Amino acid sequence: MNKTWWKESVIYQIYPRSFKDSNGDGIGDLKGITQKLDYLKELGINVIWLSPIYKSPNDDNGYDISNYQDIMTEFGTMEDFDQLLQKAHDCGIKIIMDLVVNHTSNEHHWFKESRKSKDNKYRDYYIWKSGVNLQPPNNWESSFNGSAWEYDESTNMYFLHLFSKKQPDLNWENDTVRNEIYKMMKWWLNKGIDGFRMDVINLISKDQMYPDGEIRKGHSLGNFAPYSFNGPRINEFLKEMNKEVLSKYDIVTVGETPKVNIQEAMNYVDEKRNELNMVFQFELMGLGNGNHGKWSNAPFKLTDIKKIMTKWQKGLEDGGWNSLFWNNHDQPRVVSRFGNDKEYWEQSAKMLATCLHMMQGTPFIYQGEEIGMTNVAFKSIEDYRDIETINAYKEQVNIKEKNPLEMMAAINARGRDNARTPVQWDESENAGFTTGKPWIKVNPNYKQINVKSQLEEPNSIFNYYKQLIDIRSKNQIVVYGIYNLILEDNEELYAYTRTLGEEKLLIICNFVDRISKFNLPQSIKYSSQKLIIGNYKISNGVNIKSIEMKPYEARVYLLKC
Numbered sequence: 286m287n288k289t290w291w292k293e294s295v296i297y298q299i300y301p302r303s304f305k306d307s308n309g310d311g312i313g314d315l316k317g318i319t320q321k322l323d324y325l326k327e328l329g330i331n332v333i334w335l336s337p338i339y340k341s342p343n344d345d346n347g348y349d350i351s352n353y354q355d356i357m358t359e360f361g362t363m364e365d366f367d368q369l370l371q372k373a374h375d376c377g378i379k380i381i382m383d384l385v386v387n388h389t390s391n392e393h394h395w396f397k398e399s400r401k402s403k404d405n406k407y408r409d410y411y412i413w414k415s416g417v418n419l420q421p422p423n424n425w426e427s428s429f430n431g432s433a434w435e436y437d438e439s440t441n442m443y444f445l446h447l448f449s450k451k452q453p454d455l456n457w458e459n460d461t462v463r464n465e466i467y468k469m470m471k472w473w474l475n476k477g478i479d480g481f482r483m484d485v486i487n488l489i490s491k492d493q494m495y496p497d498g499e500i501r502k503g504h505s506l507g508n509f510a511p512y513s514f515n516g517p518r519i520n521e522f523l524k525e526m527n528k529e530v531l532s533k534y535d536i537v538t539v540g541e542t543p544k545v546n547i548q549e550a551m552n553y554v555d556e557k558r559n560e561l562n563m564v565f566q567f568e569l570m571g572l573g574n575g576n577h578g579k580w581s582n583a584p585f586k587l588t589d590i591k592k593i594m595t596k597w598q599k600g601l602e603d604g605g606w607n608s609l610f611w612n613n614h615d616q617p618r619v620v621s622r623f624g625n626d627k628e629y630w631e632q633s634a635k636m637l638a639t640c641l642h643m644m645q646g647t648p649f650i651y652q653g654e655e656i657g658m659t660n661v662a663f664k665s666i667e668d669y670r671d672i673e674t675i676n677a678y679k680e681q682v683n684i685k686e687k688n689p690l691e692m693m694a695a696i697n698a699r700g701r702d703n704a705r706t707p708v709q710w711d712e713s714e715n716a717g718f719t720t721g722k723p724w725i726k727v728n729p730n731y732k733q734i735n736v737k738s739q740l741e742e743p744n745s746i747f748n749y750y751k752q753l754i755d756i757r758s759k760n761q762i763v764v765y766g767i768y769n770l771i772l773e774d775n776e777e778l779y780a781y782t783r784t785l786g787e788e789k790l791l792i793i794c795n796f797v798d799r800i801s802k803f804n805l806p807q808s809i810k811y812s813s814q815k816l817i818i819g820n821y822k823i824s825n826g827v828n829i830k831s832i833e834m835k836p837y838e839a840r841v842y843l844l845k846c
């Protein structure tokens with residue numbers, strides 16, 4: 286296995302809108318991030334991933350870009366960005382940017398030109414099709430509800446948007462589009478940024494036949510996924526991007542790739558293939574989805590989590606590399622989802638962190654996770670800001686007549702705004718996020734859960750994350766050790782080992798709110814044991830052959846053979 290800096294790093298995701306507001310307009314900004322670099326240095330992370338900061342009308346909070354080489358007005362200026370990059374580098378922190386090139390904003394000048402006429406120079410930058418019998422070209426449903434095609438009067442044709450109608454899809458079949466994108470990527474890399482997280486990058490190659498999609502239960506339109514994800518030319522495009530751009534820099538790339546299987550993911554990240562370094566796959570994030578996707582529930586067990594995690598740990602072990610995450614700006618907060626955000630808030634947040642950070646791959650921490658931020662549960666839909674949530678509510682409640690209370694419960698459990706409430710810095714008004722009116726309400730629990738109190742408390746979740754990061758940085762076994770699941774069928778304990786040479790790590794995590802008994806499999810032999818980290822006070826000398834694991838307890842032992 287090749288050793289690289291990005292395999293040995295911990296990456297921290299910042300959603301700038303909700304991180305820290307420096308000028309009182311209620312919206313987080315670049316200067317706010319710069320102000321908090323010391324905090325991130327204290328935590329010990331190595332890389333920041335910045336969600337989009339480019340010029341944008343904010344239909345999808347910056348994932349709709351109107352100018353790739355300019356900064357969103359609310360976030361500041363290019364000088365603010367240069368300063369942030371410089372200061373981060375001075376602190377030994379790298380910065381990777383979000384690259385959103387499956388689509389642009391409809392306010393991007395390419396699109397404004399493209400829609401003007403059929404012979405416009407930019408026409409072919411986007412995907413235009415004629416309607417059929419006054420209907421859209423096919424039955425695809427957009428990710429944010431409604432048809433994925435929008436009719437445009439000026440030329441009497443439809444354009445494709447797999448997300449909102451303000452996010453037209455770029456036409457990657459067009460060489461000029463690809464070259465423009467590569468040029469823009471080089472411009473940022475020449476500024477000194479350290480890589481890219483690539484938004485839905487496995488959507489860029491579409492099936493050129495544009496067939497109708499299957500109409501799944503609970504939907505009235507067709508599923509575009511089989512004809513857009515991992516499409517016919519995706520690997521060719523990524524290889525070209527790698528050759529033209531990525532290979533020329535010492536950077537890290539992580540592709541957001543929903544709906545990938547192991548083989549497809551391996552094709553993207555295999556060290557021998559020269560495409561990407563890592564992908565985000567979402568198999569675990571889909572756990573609990575019912576008939577109506579994430580807005581409905583299906584029961585799941587701990588063994589389901591273990592199966593998925595283990596499949597990916599083993600699947601990419603040979604020549605690939607995993608990204609490790611519980612959270613991001615599209616997902617609910619992990620302590621509310623897989624932990625217990627009430628009685629065992631602290632223990633379960635630390636247990637979940639242990640379980641993930643001891644695996645093989647590069648861990649990603651999403652802002653606020655390191656202080657145990659929880660889901661929010663606003664009472665009214667009026668308090669939500671996310672386009673996906675608002676559109677889904679309108680469709681389910683106003684059109685499909687779903688019970689509004691049921692829909693609110695689903696939104697409170699799975700909606701994206703759970704992750705987007707402002708970072709809770711202290712117990713002052715608006716959690717110290719802004720002196721103005723925040724663009725989205727602060728989670729009312731900020732008086733109990735905030736950075737200030739976490740920094741003061743030696744046994745806090747923050748200090749535990751700090752320790753986990755430190756352990757990884759000092760122990761190659763945490764980075765490169767081979768993963769093996771033990772106690773496969775146990776529904777309470779997630780236990781696994783990591784092996785490197787003569788050493789073994791034993792990780793035991795209790796996922797339930799009661800005592801659970803751990804019995805060490807006889808196949809694990811050792812001559813000495815050392816407790817590396819744990820979330821309860823225990824002495825080192827215990828007999829690890831049989832342990833009563835307390836509610837949400839986690840322990841990591843280093844065993845020598």
Ligand code: NOJ
Pocket residue numbers: 345348349385448484485541614615
């Ligand atoms: C994935 C991003 O993570 C999400 O926030 C966004 O809405 C879509 N891609 C569209 O860009």
